[in-house]
Amino acid sequence: MKQLQIMVIDDEKIVGDMAKMSLEQEGYIVETFLNAEPALARLKERQFDVVVTDYKMKGIDGMEVLRTVKQLYPGTKVIMITAFANLDTAIEALRGEVHDFFPKPVKIKELKSSIGRALSESK
């Protein structure tokens, strides 16, 4: 069976490290990035099944990641996480066809089930 690929973008190393450890345990292949530029370059090389991205980052932010992903691979689901959750950011993200939106700290169990749902929806 093909192993599913997940990209995680967050400018704090601990977020990528923790996401990688918990998602790899589920059998996913996980690539992590500390900022969006190299992540987007990598996306141009290959498709990921799910992209988990921070909302607020220096340089290219989460909304731009979302737009690029949707442009390149409309089928790829994007999950947005942010430390600065408020209603406006949530609405903006949802309008941009985000699959899910989590304030940080994110419960790992919830992230895993959100990814599970994303993958079953895109089948």
Added chain:
Amino acid sequence: MKDLTGLLKSVLKFPLKRSAAPLPFDAVFGLFKEVLNSNNRSLEIITDMGDKLGGDYIFDINYIKGAYSELTSSVGSSIKSFNALMQNRYPGIHDAFSRIDNQLRALIDEAPAPSGKLVIPYEDITPDMEREVGGKNAPLADLKNHLRINTPDAFVITTAAFDEFMKINGLDKRLKNGPLTESSLAELQRLIINGEMPQSLVSDIDSAIINLTEKHGKGFALAVRSSAEEEDSDFSFAGQFETVLNVTADTNSVLEAYKKVVASLYSQRAIAYQRQLGYDPAHLKMAVGCMVMIDAAVSGVMYSTNPYGDRDTLLLNASWGLGEAIVEGRTDADFYIVRKGVTPEAVISKAGKKDVMIINAGDNGTNEISTPDEIRGRLCLTAGQIVELVNLAGTIEKHFSRPQDIEWAISGNGRISILQSRPLKMEDNVHDNLTGPNQTALSGHTLIKNNGIAVQKGIAAGKVLIIKKMDELENFPKGSILVSKHDSSNFVRVMPYVSAIITDTGAPTSHMASVCREFRVPTIVNTGNATQILEEGREVTISIDDGLITIYDGIRSELMRQNKINSPKMENIHEFRKKRYVLRYISPLNLVDPLLDEFTVEGCKTIHDVLRFIHEKSVAELIEKGRECASRSGDHTAVKLDLPIPTGILVVDTGSALNNADKTEKITFEQIQSVPLKAVIRGMMHPGVWRSEAVSLKAGDFLSSMMRMNDIVAESGEFVGSNIAVASHEYLHLSLRFGYHFNMIDCYCSENARNNHIYFRFAGGATDITKRSRRIELIASILKEYGFNIRTQGDLIIARLSNISQEETENILDRAGRLIAYTRQLDAMLHDDGIVEKYAKRFLEGKYEL
């Protein structure tokens, strides 16, 4: 973090001048409630941080900053109310908080200010000093200071000392200018060996040796061991650097050994290893640990989890003498595979030939000798020692949340010391032979299901040990499941050794709960009846996950095993460990027992300690002010309680204690609205406990009562002749004198268990000291059964109980009321020691006739 600094400053600016005018009791009570509210808010934040940083959530630094900012603000409010309450009698609380806050801010801002010290004794090492003391010393000191595990006394020559040494010898420049070739490395090592020592370092080492000499006398020796910055963290560096054993404890010998160890950082082999791991050898720094040599009878190494096979087993090597023989592979050591679990058992014990052993040489260094024939082929360890080692390994693995490679030694007197503990590299082996956990779980008999509040998730198994009295913690069997009626911060003492904690009452934000999260001890509180369902000695398995609680009958080893494999090893993530460190200055509780001397402001090492200190001192202040208020009862409009028993109690109502709209001079039991007062009086009125007929005193007792009268009056001054209750709806301070007996109860009884306390004090008696002591013994044994923490001195007893639900508080106050009434004339009846136990038993059974 600027806003935090500002906030702290504003708190610290609170005027410290002492105000002489005593506060009216209403103001005291108002401030006391303010302290409780702020403390509760702080404990809730600590609880949340414990949860979020526990490995189940992905968090970032913004969460830590935000949560800590809230915490600082609520602790600031606590301190402000506390200072007002105490009229600034504890200015040290500012310093304590400020000191901890500085350490925390340095950690959060990721710029831990190095202490700059050249030499640090082990007991002063804190987890944020890893860079200064190196990766080998830091975890060992942590075991010593945090878990109180026996490790050799030691000091560290820090990386700051290394910098200083390299600098004054011009070696730092030489390193930077490179390149590091075979010949330049040899030259560097030669220069280190012949290097000059900074004078301040020499004198610091001198002092450190003097300090050790005070404890160990002259003639002890040191093991001088490498502890490079990164050593034992993500990479083991095992065997890369020098260790010099049995170094005479004088400064010159230590310096010589120190230089040898430092030089080993630049051996060709070590440099190649560092480069292979991607380190720049010019940047790696070396700290050196100097620990008192254990004259080991047996030494060895253990892997806390078998990395090669069954993960429920542990690997153990042992040989006679020093451990060098094993770590350097110089002997064919004994080999054990031990099944872990409630009763560890060696499944394989293979005696090695052990032809040679290494021992301390007379004055310096070590000798390899031929092992004496009579012990050569014999197994080195007894069954008891194996169990002890396995338990230690379990505790250490649990603490670091990852399997450990542990060096240990047993001295001639049988005492085990841990010499080193480092992470053990394990192969991920998720798919080993497993039966489904749910299947196993479902097949077992369930004792408790979804009853109680989950405090810390996890799976644990062990034998039930029911703790009724705090002194039962003294010989706590490691690995037991602690079951108790109440939760108690006293359990901190056994936290590293307990498998799980289950209580009948308690709240998830109590002091104990926050420590359970810190130690990740699976914990359930408020089960209601665990002490009745789980009998002593029964083997059980506890599973707590996402609030779902199940307690199975028997040991479910498959469940344990599955849990171990399933839990992600977040502790393997360096960033996670580093960020979680902040909890070390927040959650642990060092101030455990307010009745002990070390309960001081200087003893506060964490935010939790500060809150505990504030809480306990505020309670003490409330008791004192309640007492003063009671003694000044003439100032208030006191009304008399009109009861069927002649208690002569006057009540000073400080807020909703009585329903006395008509302002009558006497009120009845039904008019009492104060929850604690009503409970105590109900107990005193309980059928059969209040004896109205006099108990005849023997001639000796009568004389003794006459002679004691003056003492008692002098000791208790204002109490005499007045039975006073200062009460509000939730609070009671009751001072009673019946004949020659003086009782005080101070109690806060509200809906929030964490706020509640009962303080019970008893003194006096008319009879001779033997009989009075017997009564103290009787009262103590009864109060212990109710969970009180007790101190006695002569014929004085002080008992305290806190963190209990309102219902439980009322129930205990009712019993206390009965006890006061019951014991009024009891000492005259206590003719021999045996009778104490009899009366205590009868009282607890509800049989009150004498």
